[in-house]
Each structure stands twice: as C-alpha cells, then as structure tokens.
Amino acid sequence: MTGLETVLFTLLGACFGSFIAAMAWRLPRGVTVWGRSACPACGHGLGVADLLPVLSFLLSRGRCRHCGGRVAALYPLVEAATALLWLACALWFADPVAALLVAWLGTALLFLALVDAQWHYLPDAGVALAGLAGLLWLGWQDVPALWADHLAAAGLYGGLALALRLLVSRWKGREALGLGDVKLMAVAGLWLGLAGLPLFLILSGGAGIAHLLAARRWGGADGGEAGDVIAFGPALCLALFILVLAGPLV
Ligand SMILES: [Zn+2]
DSSP: OOHHHHHHHHHHHHHHHHHHHHHHHHHHHTOOSSSOOBOTTTOOBOOGGGOSTTHHHHHTTTBOTTTOOBOOTHHHHHHHHHHHHHHHHHHHOSSHHHHHHHHHHHHHHHHHHHHHHHHSOOOHHHHHHHHHHHHHHHHHHTOHHHHHHHHHHHHHHHHHHHHHHHHHHHHHTSOOSOHHHHHHHHHHHHHHOGGGHHHHHHHHHHHHHHHHHHHHHHSOSBOSTTOOBOOSHHHHHHHHHHHHHHTTTO
C-alpha cells in the first residue's frame, strides 16, 4: 500500500473500532444494533461531530456535549487499538486483500474479547464474522490443498474443545468451557490449519493462565465457592491473532 492508502486504511480501522465499541455496549444489553447512537446518560442522539473516533472524545474532554455526563474511556481506547491493529496489518502484509481480511479478523476478535471479558460469553455474530473472514482468506490463497487441511483443523480444534468442555464440566460439576469457546476454537482451526494446533494450544493456554494469575493477583476474577472464574475467550483471541500475523514466518 502507498502512504495515503495506509492512512485511509488506518482511519477505516478507527471507524470499525468505533462500531465494535458501540456493539460491545449494545449487544449484551439487548439494545437494538441498528439504531442511531445516543448518550446513555441523557439519551440525546449523537451527531457526526460526536462520532469521530478518538477525536470526539479528546475534543469534548470525555464528556457528553449535551448533559456533561462522562463518556467511558473504553471507547477511544478501543478505537485507537483497532486503528493500530489495521495499521499493523497494512504494514505487515504486502497483499492489500490479505491485510484487509486479517484486519477484519482482528477487529472481530477484539470485539469478542471485549464482550467475553465483561460478560463471559462470545456473541455468535462475532464468531461468525471471524469464521467468514477465514473462509474468504482460504479462498483468496488459491491453494486447493489448503481447504481440506483447514476444514479438518476446524473440526479437530472444535472437537478437542468440546471434549475438554465435557471433561472439565463433569470434573468441576459446573459449565467449564462455554459453547462460544468451542465455536471460536473451530474458527481458529479454520485459520491456522492442522500444523498450527500445538502452538495455538501452548499460546492460548499460556495466555489463559497468565490472565487467571493476573485476575487473582489484582482482582477481576469472580471468586466465591465455585473458585476463580475467568473468561477464556480473550486468551483464544490473542493467541489466534498472534499466530495469524506470524503465519508467514511460522
Ligand atoms: Zn448526554
């Protein structure tokens, strides 16, 4: 991509960041996905000036222009993170289509991680978008042999997750690994193929344990009689994205 294309690509990422931040707020609360954005405090509809990624937040100093209510700092953070993610893809991949599909995957994963960390579930829409990007990416590779390998991997990763879910749930006496995690594992298989399994298990397992330890140390885990419960989704998302980015190297 040229310099200008890279800038436009990054700005597009910021807009998608704004979108997933809004969706991560709306979906779990059952707010319609299609309506116009409004201030959650005063209900005033937001105009174009309120919806510029990162910029609106900085210009309004994090407050609603109508009621002065605080805007969650999570919004500009998600917008900036998504923009950086798109910039990284633009710089990393020589092929613009590959950059677009991986940026699409990363955005869906960021959305899933956000929702799972707060609400402990992975919305099907996000998992489906990550899977669709994987199918398009496979189609774009134009290597027929990849399809069999990566579809088998989707079954294998998903099957392993399902077996783990049954085992641990029986052992712990409560639901251990959500069905959303199982579906996301299948999507990971679609992206990474059979050869990617060992690294994916090591990386996601390591990230999950690090997350659990951090939550125990600094809070964030839901303690209680059932023991610490953390969402495993963010670890899966992180591991998948790192390995997709590293794909050309591994
Ligand atoms: Zn307001």
